Amino acid sequence: MDGPIERPTGVWDPGLQPERTSLAWQRVNLAGLGASLVSARLVAEVAPAIGYTLAALSATIAGAVTFIHSRRLASTLRALFVGHRLPDARVFALLVLLLVLIALGGLLFVIGGTVL
Numbered sequence: 672m673d674g675p676i677e678r679p680t681g682v683w684d685p686g687l688q689p690e691r692t693s694l695a696w697q698r699v700n701l702a703g704l705g706a707s708l709v710s711a712r713l714v715a716e717v718a719p720a721i722g723y724t725l726a727a728l729s730a731t732i733a734g735a736v737t738f739i740h741s742r743r744l745a746s747t748l749r750a751l752f753v754g755h756r757l758p759d760a761r762v763f764a765l766l767v768l769l770l771v772l773i774a775l776g777g778l779l780f781v782i783g784g785t786v787l
Contacts, residue, residue: 689751693744696766700740703769704733710776717783725776729769736765 707729715722739762746758 689744689747693740696740696763697737699766700733700736700769703766703773704729707733707769707773707776710773710780713780714776714783717780721779721783722776725772725779729772732765732769732772736762736769739765 708726711722711725711729713722714725743758743762749755750757
């Protein structure tokens with residue numbers, strides 16, 4: 672099934688819900704990347720090594736989510752068109768990890784001024 676994806680005939684909602692959902696998750700990913708980089712920048716003022724590590728981890732996770740999610744959209748569309756099971760949601764665990772990095776950066780910034 673590596674060819675172009677053809678829309679099924681019959682009853683099909685042309686509202687492009689998978690594409691809109693994909694775009695929404697891309698916005699969440701970009702917002703998470705931006706917030707984590709701001710958090711890493713603040714931490715870098717207190718502890719540069721930790722801040723740069725947070726920035727590198729955030730960029731890596733956001734890049735991985737972008738790559739995996741683009742492949743997931745294609746498999747979701749194929750599954751919808753042929754009536755198979757939809758792919759799992761394990762990729763969203765990476766987004767949770769990105770949000771945890773943001774929280775960790777904020778926590779390090781708040782307590783880092785006195786401890787680090």
